[in-house]
Amino acid sequence: EAGVAQSPRYKIIEKRQSVAFWCNPISGHATLYWYQQILGQGPKLLIQFQNNGVVDDSQLPKDRFSAERLKGVDSTLKIQPAKLEDSAVYLCASSPTSGRATGELFFGEGSRLTVL
Amino acid sequence: KQEVTQIPAALSVPEGENLVLNCSFTDSAIYNLQWFRQDPGKGLTSLLLIQSSQREQTSGRLNASLDKSSGRSTLYIAASQPGDSATYLCAVGRNYGQNFVFGPGTRLSVLP
Numbered sequence: 001e002a003g004v005a006q007s008p009r010y011k012i013i014e015k016r017q018s019v020a021f022w023c024n025p026i027s028g029h030a031t032l033y034w035y036q037q038i039l040g041q042g043p044k045l046l047i048q049f050q051n052n053g054v055v056d057d058s059q060l061p062k063d064r065f066s067a068e069r070l071k072g073v074d075s076t077l078k079i080q081p082a083k084l085e086d087s088a089v090y091l092c093a094s095s096p097t098s099g100r101a102t103g104e105l106f107f108g109e110g111s112r113l114t115v116l
Numbered sequence: 117k118q119e120v121t122q123i124p125a126a127l128s129v130p131e132g133e134n135l136v137l138n139c140s141f142t143d144s145a146i147y148n149l150q151w152f153r154q155d156p157g158k159g160l161t162s163l164l165l166i167q168s169s170q171r172e173q174t175s176g177r178l179n180a181s182l183d184k185s186s187g188r189s190t191l192y193i194a195a196s197q198p199g200d201s202a203t204y205l206c207a208v209g210r211n212y213g214q215n216f217v218f219g220p221g222t223r224l225s226v227l228p
Binding site: 004006033035040041042043044045048055056091093101103104105106107108109110112 | 120147148150152157158159160161162165167205207209215216217218219220221
């Protein structure tokens, strides 16, 4: 079974530029999450999708961050314009809503963003 | 608001020791709890998932326990090996379908 795929793995941009990250969840997983992990901290939820609907985006800085999940499968996370404090690893995770692994989180390798 | 803490922040042990990592949470009304391992520069790898109705889960040398009433979970690693060196994070699931709240992690170093 293929895992959660993310790209790009690394991105370096200047502040005020824009960047986009892509995630392809495990096939059949209805729930998709984007987390932000700053060095030395645990991941913090940015947005949660159930199929293609948003369940929780309360911690998403909506003035600069946006995310979409077209057709309830792939998702993109965009930052525009980027700030220095956005330097972090952006982790995508998916979770099934039925079966033995219901509620279990499966993560991708992450996309490391450096804002100069 | 659920808050998750992990003690200690870092731990260094000689190879072969048994060790315990701690996770505490403030709201006992949880749906499940998951332990993860994170290697430097990598994503999170799921180790064990404990549902709220369970007391413990075991996988190989790993055993995780859950005590909802006291707001605690422990991860027990038996006969530690250098390959166990990583950061271990716990995450608490608040309700079915809701997001997980993560602790800051414990950085473990197992010395040969």
